Amino acid sequence: MSENTPLLEVKDLKQYFTINTGLLQSKQLKAVDGVSFSINKGETLGLVGESGCGKTTVGRSLLNLYKPTSGQIFYEGKEIKTRNDIKEFRKKATMVFQDPYSSLNPRMTVSYIIGEPLDVHKLYKTKEEREARILELMGYVGLNSEHASRYAHEFSGGQRQRIGIARALAVNPDFIVCDEPVSALDVSIQAQVINMFEELQEKFGLTYLFIAHDLLVVRHISDRIAIMYLGKMVEIADAEEIYNHPLHPYSKSLLSAVPIPDPKIARTNKRIVLSGDIPSPLNAPSGCPFRTRCAYAVERCAETMPEFKEVSTDHFVACHRTSEIN
């Protein structure tokens, strides 16, 4: 693999769901509607946006947990197409789920939960080898061997999230979709889990797609950040670049709305408070999805969807008026 081939590349990914809206009637919900991005090896790409904008769906459909409606996914430069491609891909790419309380079966032991992917992918020869691997994985996430025979429901949220991470590591992945892995945890526990993700990344050279809605957490952990709105990508750039110079009107208001845990900054902070609510993805606006809440919207915004363009090196934005308003 050459230096500048990304580990993972997603091109024009679409994931539509058919929703029954009444007697013999249905409608298409465009959960993800033409999203493109790439992730380099060893990098963390943060993915943010408001509830329902399609973050989890991006993660699931790029892993082929849903069959994408359309679009292409390339891994190490090779397109994932056949069933066999998918099977091989799943050994290298896994997911840590949003809610540590519901994503693990509470009536299963820790060793069963962590061992399951080993069984599915037949990653051991003997029973002893399996046991040893489970204990090794538990060690990586700071669980000790006595925990192995205990049940998931006996653990705190932070510990459960560690179990989920150990399970994701079982296949020796290169790439992990982390779907809000710290959102359900208490603030004092979040830092432990964030550090663990960073340590594991260094140790195994992992690549992350890190989904979260806490923008301070995302900024801390990400190299680059992607911002979504109503199924579409609106901006991608280097983490510091996007925080210091957001170009899309939605990014500007989103980042300015984050409450900063510092009273002096909070008092002087100029927040751009958006009026109106997020439209339903079943009734997405024509043209630019943000135009119903955008202070800069003009006629053109209702007519055509702005192109997702690279405006400076590695800084992509989808807005008709980028150059006029910045």
Place this chain on the structure above:
Amino acid sequence: MARLLEVKDLKTSFFTDVGEVKAVNGISFNLDRGKVLGIVGESGSGKSVTAYSIMQILTGTGKIVSGSIKYDGKELVGAGEKVMKDIRGNNISIIFQDPMTSLNPTYTIGHQLTEAIILHTDRNKKQAWDRAVEMLRLVNVNEPEKRMKQYPYEFSGGMRQRVMIAMALACEPDILIADEPTTALDVTIQAQILELMKSLQEELGMAIIMITHDLGVIAQMCDEVIVMYAGSICEQGTADEIFYNPKHEYTKGLLRSIPSQANAGKKLEPIAGTPIDLLNMPKGCAFAPRCDVAMKICLKENASRMQINDDHQAACWVNVREAISNE
């Protein structure tokens, strides 16, 4: 003039099958007119139980064991349900984290708002309806007349939370208790709601008790901050004192563990160990088992609250040691 709210040595417990859970274990604080008081603390530290105790809406086996809660000089503990009903209707209101559980899905928004107003004021049906429309307009719900006839499921999360605020404000309370009012909401919607609460507070001159685990929300909204750990107040002071001069090891740990400008690009410093189990409370300071600088005395005895300066109190032995060594 009497203080608006004065809480003294309040203790509230749940009497469960496995023992007494001392959810709130002797807390004292005051709230003055027009002020915003923040309560932060770990999950399970007693923030909500403090709020429910003030309102006397504890569920299950929960009971105020001892202590005093005075509203405008009037004792509420033991005052009886009739008095409390009046207080809840006219003086102190609460909004909860999840607006869906506090709105009835089978009635229109208008019906629920007018019922609440009729219950708590002596307005007739027509007047209550007009007042409800006025309240919806106040909380920036567009086309309020039309919205009155809709059901909760037709509202977005942010709109429902605004309806809850409208309902809480309909009786013109002196104190609004907001228990994690924006936790379930998205950042841009949270910003709308916080802005709204702040402007209403200034306009109507009410006091707010803002319960949240989000230090960002505290920094943005509060004059005064209480930090709770395991049912007790470990530290209390002005927002500036708490953020720039923390004097309890839990608060220090909490501030170190959140991502900020200061630790950008560095490892976060988590608080070690696991959260407290109220049924197995350690002797001495409840935070000692997780504290990096715990001394022998911390494991034996609880530190009492010490005045750090005019605007600041904390209960931590480290301050006692410093005070002694400075003498």
